[in-house]
Amino acid sequence: MALRIPTLRQRRLGAELRRMREQAGFGGSHLASLLGVTPALVTQMENGKSAVSPERLREIAEACMCLNEPLVSALAGMASEREAAWWEEYRGVLAAAPIDVAEIEGHARRLRSFTIGFIPGLLQTAAYATAVFAKGYTPLADHEVARRVNFRLRRQRIVRSGETPYLALIHEAALRIQYGGPAVLREQLECLIEASELPEVSLRVVPFDTADFPGPSENLAYADGPVPELDTVQADSSHGSHIFDSPAQLAGYRAIFGRIEAVALTESESRDYIRSIMKEMNDRYA
Structure with a gap:
């Protein structure tokens, strides 16, 4: 799948995923193993070049032990956005x-x-x-x-x-x-x-x-x-x-x-x- 050129909002979503991982004390490879994906995909999601579904986002939040449900829900909302503005x-x-x-x-x-x-x-x-x-x-x-x-x-x-x-x-x-x-x-x-x-x-x-x-x-x-x-x-x-x-x-x-x-x-x-x-x-x- 070709990588997209991310918008500012897509980059922000990726940055929040990276922040979530870092707060859990995980490296990219460790998170990848927990998710059953490649480290390259984790990097692509965190730099906004690969789309993240709401389901995948919640899977990442659970793996990173993020208990901030309002933040997770808001990020899931961002991940579900599809309509061009x-x-x-x-x-x-x-x-x-x-x-x-x-x-x-x-x-x-x-x-x-x-x-x-x-x-x-x-x-x-x-x-x-x-x-x-x-x-x-x-x-x-x-x-x-x-x-x-x-x-x-x-x-x-x-x-x-x-x-x-x-x-x-x-x-x-x-x-x-x-x-x-x-x-x-x-x-x-x-x-x-x-x-x-x-x-x-x-x-x-x-x-x-x-x-x-x-x-x-x-x-x-x-x-x-x-x-x-x-x-x-x-x-x-x-x-x-x-x-x-x-x-x-x-x-x-x-x-x-x-x-x-x-x-x-x-x-x-x-x-x-x-x-x-x-x-x-x-x-x-x-």
Whole structure:
């Protein structure tokens, strides 16, 4: 059987199987002997290149003496997934990073983000997103910019439909950087206020004058899984997109988000703050 090119979610399932084996203190060959398979198959399952059925997953969990039934059930659910999601249409057309982000968001039970340099992608207008992509490090052709904007707007459906609760923590710097100029930013700020009124969206601003700001320097997204062990963090930096999912990393980022939430303005205060920035802009560019 030909080995597949695994998606991010398939790689995550494999990584959790490897973590389960390692916590049991087993080597790959030992687990293979318990399952009656080849060590090569264990390696292929753990790197996501070979599919794992829910039945096989539970067999592995039993062999590894994993007593965390909520985690095992959640992993069995992942193993049973077969239907292709909408973002698969873009595989081979877009780079892997934005598709990975859409996959994380599409399976999340709750989403949180913290952005410093720009408005979070899940709340960007088409004009703002176009300006962001057009000002990237590498110049893009118009059709490529349009493709990326279209993909970003499709990602927004899970938030705007109310399907997935979303907390957007936005630093004041992101509210003032004028991608596309004053008119584009003004429209974007108006859109933020409208989005903040959606029932499953919570928007909170971190002002410049926040004392002892505890946040990181990169833009972050935190996706809650069906159980805490399957949470995922995605971070943007000048070197690209990075995914974190180890228990220690998840604990660290949960603490980071907790500290940011503790100093951010309330929802109502945040709307008023955005309106005050819009008023400044209107006075300056009238």
